[in-house]
Amino acid sequence: MPTLFDPITVGGLTCPNRIWMAPLTRGRSTRDHVPTDLMATYYAQRASAGLIISEATGISVEGSGWPFAGGLWGAEHVAHWKTVTDAVHAAGGRIFAQLWHMGRIVHPSLHGVHPVSASATTAPGKAHTYDGKQPYVEARALAIEEIPRVIREYVAAARNAIEAGFDGVQLHAANGYLIDQFLRDGSNHRTDDYGGSIENRTRLLREVTEALIAAVGANRTAVRLSPNGDSQGVDDSAQTALFPAAAELLDALGIAFLELREPGPNGTFGKSDRPPVAPLIRKVFKGVLVLNSDYGLESGQAALAAGAADAISYGRKFLANPDLPYRFAEGIALNPDDQKTWYSQGAEGYVTYPLASAIVG
Numbered sequence: 261m262p263t264l265f266d267p268i269t270v271g272g273l274t275c276p277n278r279i280w281m282a283p284l285t286r287g288r289s290t291r292d293h294v295p296t297d298l299m300a301t302y303y304a305q306r307a308s309a310g311l312i313i314s315e316a317t318g319i320s321v322e323g324s325g326w327p328f329a330g331g332l333w334g335a336e337h338v339a340h341w342k343t344v345t346d347a348v349h350a351a352g353g354r355i356f357a358q359l360w361h362m363g364r365i366v367h368p369s370l371h372g373v374h375p376v377s378a379s380a381t382t383a384p385g386k387a388h389t390y391d392g393k394q395p396y397v398e399a400r401a402l403a404i405e406e407i408p409r410v411i412r413e414y415v416a417a418a419r420n421a422i423e424a425g426f427d428g429v430q431l432h433a434a435n436g437y438l439i440d441q442f443l444r445d446g447s448n449h450r451t452d453d454y455g456g457s458i459e460n461r462t463r464l465l466r467e468v469t470e471a472l473i474a475a476v477g478a479n480r481t482a483v484r485l486s487p488n489g490d491s492q493g494v495d496d497s498a499q500t501a502l503f504p505a506a507a508e509l510l511d512a513l514g515i516a517f518l519e520l521r522e523p524g525p526n527g528t529f530g531k532s533d534r535p536p537v538a539p540l541i542r543k544v545f546k547g548v549l550v551l552n553s554d555y556g557l558e559s560g561q562a563a564l565a566a567g568a569a570d571a572i573s574y575g576r577k578f579l580a581n582p583d584l585p586y587r588f589a590e591g592i593a594l595n596p597d598d599q600k601t602w603y604s605q606g607a608e609g610y611v612t613y614p615l616a617s618a619i620v621g
């Protein structure tokens with residue numbers, strides 16, 4: 261069985277290790293969702309990850325609802341992401357872009373656009389906006405005639421990502437955002453071809469993934485799912501039937517990798533009272549499977565040794581430890597992450613975490 265330090269081939273890429281960086285929204289773009297030079301520094305610092313999965317990046321104005329998050333729908337976005345990917349490649353790294361449509365999690369105050377979803381539902385809690393936290397509003401259900409337009413926007417963003425120098429794209433189908441809102445029956449009450457049966461609720465996932473593959477190739481198309489339990493009010497009554505079916509269709513499409521975010525009962529970034537679906541997914545998804553949430557060096561290694569995963573993605577540990585693979589390899593203590601600076605603007609808590617090489621001299 262491989263170790264975390266063994267290389268792995270993903271699509272056309274050779275990743276030097278299986279210690280990957282999970283997607284992390286950090287709010288360091290401009291108000292127009294244009295990446296900044298600071299982001300090039302941040303991602304280049306983390307280039308020793310086997311693979312970096314970028315922060316969630318908006319595919320359209322309609323799909324973007326996070327203050328200062330990056331976008332991928334305009335020429336300016338492409339030009340500035342190119343600075344980021346160039347910096348990562350120059351530092352010897354690899355980076356996929358996570359493609360994001362937030363669906364009902366978008367707050368209309370961001371861009372004056374009303375949120376859309378599978379059905380007319382309202383997310384629980386409050387949205388992050390430029391004017392502080394505000395209650396979510398009820399989304400409008402996407403008309404069936406609008407779905408091809410949304411798929412085209414995913415495709416355009418994927419093409420832009422490749423033009424901007426990304427090595428591939430990851431469809432964000434997790435964490436209660438648009439694709440997840442269609443997948444699960446708690447938020448999808450449609451009675452047309454996109455609602456009801458599992459085949460219908462996985463239709464948007466399949467159609468978007470097929471379109472991404474047609475546009476940029478299967479070896480450059482990945483997907484993230486969050487099967488076990490509630491995410492931002494999105495949940496399913498039969499997750500052990502739904503998610504293996506979704507994984508099976510993704511397997512048939514031959515995607516580059518599938519990443520699963522599945523918190524445990526004592527999770528420190530979300531908790532779930534339901535067991536991970538990953539063991540069932542492992543049986544039907546034969547491609548590269550990446551597991552996430554609360555992993556450390558030993559638990560990540562154990563998952564690989566047990567054959568449960570091919571790589572592990574680390575979120576907060578990579579946020580606070582730019583040289584995480586080096587620290588794991590040398591057994592060096594990890595910097596704790598500072599939650600206050602997760603989404604703050606500026607350099608502090610973003611590019612200021614110390615490298616172990618600086619500490620050990």
Ligand SMILES: Cc1cc2nc3c(=O)[nH]c(=O)nc-3n(C[C@H](O)[C@H](O)[C@H](O)COP(=O)(O)O)c2cc1C
Binds near residue numbers: 286435521554576603
């Ligand atoms: C600050 C922060 C931002 C995040 N942003 C994203 C994101 O943009 N896309 C995504 O799929 N998950 C996002 N997540 C979830 C992480 O990818 C990951 O699933 C979570 O941190 C659990 O992994 P960890 O225990 O290794 O940190 C975010 C988590 C944190 C802490």
